[in-house]
Amino acid sequence: AQKVTQAQTEISVVEKEDVTLDCVYETRDTTYYLFWYKQPPSGELVFLIRRNSFDEQNEISGRYSWNFQKSTSSFNFTITASQVVDSAVYFCALSEAVGGGADGLTFGKGTHLIIQP
Amino acid sequence: SQTIHQWPATLVQPVGSPLSLECTVEGTSNPNLYWYRQAAGRGLQLLFYSVGIGQISSEVPQNLSASRPQDRQFILSSKKLLLSDSGFYLCAWSQRRQETQYFGPGTRLLVL
Numbered sequence: 001a002q003k004v005t006q007a008q009t010e011i012s013v014v015e016k017e018d019v020t021l022d023c024v025y026e027t028r029d030t031t032y033y034l035f036w037y038k039q040p041p042s043g044e045l046v047f048l049i050r051r052n053s054f055d056e057q058n059e060i061s062g063r064y065s066w067n068f069q070k071s072t073s074s075f076n077f078t079i080t081a082s083q084v085v086d087s088a089v090y091f092c093a094l095s096e097a098v099g100g101g102a103d104g105l106t107f108g109k110g111t112h113l114i115i116q117p
Numbered sequence: 118s119q120t121i122h123q124w125p126a127t128l129v130q131p132v133g134s135p136l137s138l139e140c141t142v143e144g145t146s147n148p149n150l151y152w153y154r155q156a157a158g159r160g161l162q163l164l165f166y167s168v169g170i171g172q173i174s175s176e177v178p179q180n181l182s183a184s185r186p187q188d189r190q191f192i193l194s195s196k197k198l199l200l201s202d203s204g205f206y207l208c209a210w211s212q213r214r215q216e217t218q219y220f221g222p223g224t225r226l227l228v229l
Contacts, residue, residue, distance in 0.1 A: 033215050043205060045161075045220035091160065095215050104151055104163030104176065105218060 002027045006108035021077045023092030031097035034075045039089040087115045119144035123221040136195040140208030148210040150191040155205040203228045
């Protein structure tokens with residue numbers, strides 16, 4: 001069965017610090033997809049990134065970067081020079097290409113990121 | 118561009134009352150549709166998904182049900198609410214399996 005673990009329940013940093021959110025996943029599939037979503041206080045989930053299991057290249061988008069390592073089954077998310085607006089709950093999620101029958105995402109329990117001014 | 122709507126935004130219902138939450142998607146056709154629930158302090162749990170009109174798959178046995186009467190409409194229902202049904206309900210859509218799911222604004226349900 002697939003599983004996503006976000007061991008950090010809450011992280012608090014001061015603005016402009018860099019912060020890394022950890023995500024470890026479990027799957028028996030060789031083809032799968034990994035996602036990160038942001039949930040601000042309003043509640044709506046905002047899509048950040050989707051990565052397939054065959055693409056291990058790290059990705060950078062502005063202050064955001066993602067480090068995908070199949071060897072350690074991790075897909076970590078780093079925010080550089082954090083800002084107060086980055087405060088939110090961040091979810092890592094997994095979708096398997098085959099197996100289980102479900103088309104939905106398996107989510108981790110989320111990391112609550114607090115950026116203090 | 119595609120948009121997804123959910124209503125109501127907030128709902129307070131007594132135990133034993135019925136429930137109907139609606140989700141509609143605009144700007145796309147034949148989407149995959151999903152209902153998730155987020156209980157307080159927990160992650161999201163997939164409840165139902167649909168790949169087409171009248172096609173519903175349930176992931177978690179409970180007193181909730183889902184229906185898809187139209188291509189871009191997805192409804193979550195219950196005949197009798199339980200206290201444990203309280204939570205934040207999110208609808209999502211994707212164009213195809215394993216593609217990105219985009220979420221609606223959600224409905225906060227409080228059962229008293």
